[in-house]
Amino acid sequence: MDAQQVTERITYHGEGPIWDPVRGRLLIVDLLRGEVLDLGDPRTGRLDSDDVPRYHVGSVAAALRPRSAGGFVVATEHGFSLFDADFVLERQLPDVVTDAGIRMNDGGCDPQGRFYCGTMAYDERKGAGTLFRLEPDGATSVAFGDVTISNGLQWSADGGTAYYNDTPTQCIDAFDYDGETGEFSNRRHLAEIDPSQGHPDGLTIDAEGGLWAALWGGGKVHHYDPEGYLVDVITVPGVSNTSACAFGGPDLDVLYITTSREGIADGEEPCAGSVFAVSPGVRGRILPTFAG
Numbered sequence: 001m002d003a004q005q006v007t008e009r010i011t012y013h014g015e016g017p018i019w020d021p022v023r024g025r026l027l028i029v030d031l032l033r034g035e036v037l038d039l040g041d042p043r044t045g046r047l048d049s050d051d052v053p054r055y056h057v058g059s060v061a062a063a064l065r066p067r068s069a070g071g072f073v074v075a076t077e078h079g080f081s082l083f084d085a086d087f088v089l090e091r092q093l094p095d096v097v098t099d100a101g102i103r104m105n106d107g108g109c110d111p112q113g114r115f116y117c118g119t120m121a122y123d124e125r126k127g128a129g130t131l132f133r134l135e136p137d138g139a140t141s142v143a144f145g146d147v148t149i150s151n152g153l154q155w156s157a158d159g160g161t162a163y164y165n166d167t168p169t170q171c172i173d174a175f176d177y178d179g180e181t182g183e184f185s186n187r188r189h190l191a192e193i194d195p196s197q198g199h200p201d202g203l204t205i206d207a208e209g210g211l212w213a214a215l216w217g218g219g220k221v222h223h224y225d226p227e228g229y230l231v232d233v234i235t236v237p238g239v240s241n242t243s244a245c246a247f248g249g250p251d252l253d254v255l256y257i258t259t260s261r262e263g264i265a266d267g268e269e270p271c272a273g274s275v276f277a278v279s280p281g282v283r284g285r286i287l288p289t290f291a292g
Contacts, residue, residue, distance in 0.1 A: 019248030113291025118150020152203020202244025247284020
């Protein structure tokens with residue numbers, strides 16, 4: 001199954017797609033430019049760069065999630081900030097990262113409304129990353145460390161299992177998750193990806209518990225069932241760096257896929273940095289929001 005291009009090249013390093021059900025719009029980040037992009041409903045016609053409202057939120061815009069009180073929580077280069085619905089800053093929390101060589105990368109919310117975001121070193125050195133926990137009251141703590149490129153994070157519908165990608169491991173891992181304490185335990189491999197297919201990057205989950213992993217360097221999205229068996233492959237034509245994916249649209253029946261130009265030479269892969277979409281025959285589910 002092939003995805004279709006729904007925007008022109010609008011990002012350098014597109015990441016973090018999320019559907020905003022309140023305003024009916026797809027939001028993505030241009031991570032290394034520190035921007036959130038409002039794509040509206042991309043099904044209405046292919047967007048080019050001049051059509052897209054952009055909100056500068058910091059030197060890096062790593063990941064965002066809606067807040068139950070309205071607005072968004074955004075992981076910036078070294079910490080977390082709270083914005084209103086138009087991305088006007090309401091509160092910047094103290095940095096959790098003190099090493100200038102490390103930045104935030106990807107994250108998600110648990111069913112209890114905590115926001116987690118992981119880090120990576122700019123030079124991608126092994127074990128330099130950490131998964132941080134942001135509580136609704138603004139308190140922060142370390143969930144676990146010793147990761148390299150902290151990526152996709154999702155929870156099962158019952159909240160008892162967390163799914164996680166540390167990209168260089170080539171695995172989608174599962175944890176037992178305690179929603180009362182926010183603790184991860186019993187880490188195990190759910191699925192392993194051959195490096196020839198790409199490297200596991202952003203992750204989303206559908207209404208049936210299936211996992212969809214964007215494969216950096218592979219130009220694909222893999223769909224796994226809850227037991228970790230590969231059941232579908234989405235091809236993203238003309239692009240190698242597929243970075244993340246999320247379900248959107250009013251019925252959550254469209255899978256949107258971000259792509260990146262990072263590491264791509266000028267003149268190569270002219271579609272890299274565009275957003276793609278596919279209707280895979282399964283719906284997503286509304287993801288948890290940040291309770292702060």
